[in-house]
Amino acid sequence: MGRGSAVYRRLMLSLFGNRMLGRLISRHGARLAGRFVAGRDRTSALLVVQRLNRLGIAATLDHLGESVRSLEEAAGFREEYLRLLDGIKLQKAKATVSVKPTQMGLALDPEACFRNVRQIAERAKKAGTSVCLDMEDSRYTELTLELVRRLHDEGHRNVTTVLQSYLYRSEEDASRLLEEGIPLRLVKGAYQEKKEIAYPNSEDILLQLLKLIRLHLEQGVFVAIGSHDDRVIGEVRAYAEKFGIDRSLFEFQMLYGLRMNVQAELAQSGYQVRCYVPYGRQWYPYFTRRLAEKPSNLWLVVRNLFR
Ligand code: FAD
16 A cells, blocks of 8 residues: 555544444444445335446445344344345346355354355345355455355355455465356455555555456456456456457446446446445444545545535
């Protein structure tokens, strides 16, 4: 990361990590999150998906919540995903779902988490769609990859996952996952990681992301690219153009509330675009990661308050 942005990010993540402040904002600040969150319940979220689909933009729905404290809580989240998938099927929505493994109990009991995700994958299959296991902080990288591999081994081919280009290990992981036929979303990475395991510099993170994307495009293997960065989007477009890579082999993914005009323009120009649509009551951690990413995101939130 550039020095300025690294300091900003550390500052924001530690500020918002303060428990008192967290409680205060969670209680009183739902309006703050409105810029990045599609609503408190799945009905609102599915309405947003309908609007996106009309613009030619697919969606991936995320029911917010992470690091559950009990397996009962995880089971509650699983049930919400099952109902969400029924809603997707009913609405014939062009949407997948994204799930945080720690919301399914990964940190408490990996076996229970496996069973929860497997149920979601089965329901997703019935809805004709797929499940992406989001990648959380580095404590869960290996466990998440084990989870997705095990699901694939059992025939649940509609489960995908994410690699973060800031982790040194991702290059090796990407090659292995490519061989194993596990589809990926590639991102820069949103958590605070030590320099012993992750590139601290934003230029290196960008170059690594481009390298991982190229690895897929060169081999003609589908890849989803989760980034708002013009340099990433521009490079991918230019590369695909130059080497005649079919547009069905890649997809741009961006977050709800960010660069919505760019998402619509790309879709209009014939690129596959998927918008990551989070909803639910537990918006605080997601919201703080967005604020930590860019000072301009903080500005978007402030402007939203005065609308
Ligand atoms: P940044 O590095 O934030 O910005 C780079 C440049 O892009 C900026 O300088 C600016 O020129 C341009 N830019 C960026 N945002 C804007 C904007 N809003 N308006 C105008 N210009 C802008 N992280 C994880 O760790 N795990 C996950 O599972 C995960 N899933 C994700 C899914 C999706 C669909 C997306 C989009 C991101 C996901 N992330 C995830 C977050 C990701 O890791 C990054 O933290 C986040 O996307 C910020 O990186 P960036 O490439 O978008 O741009």
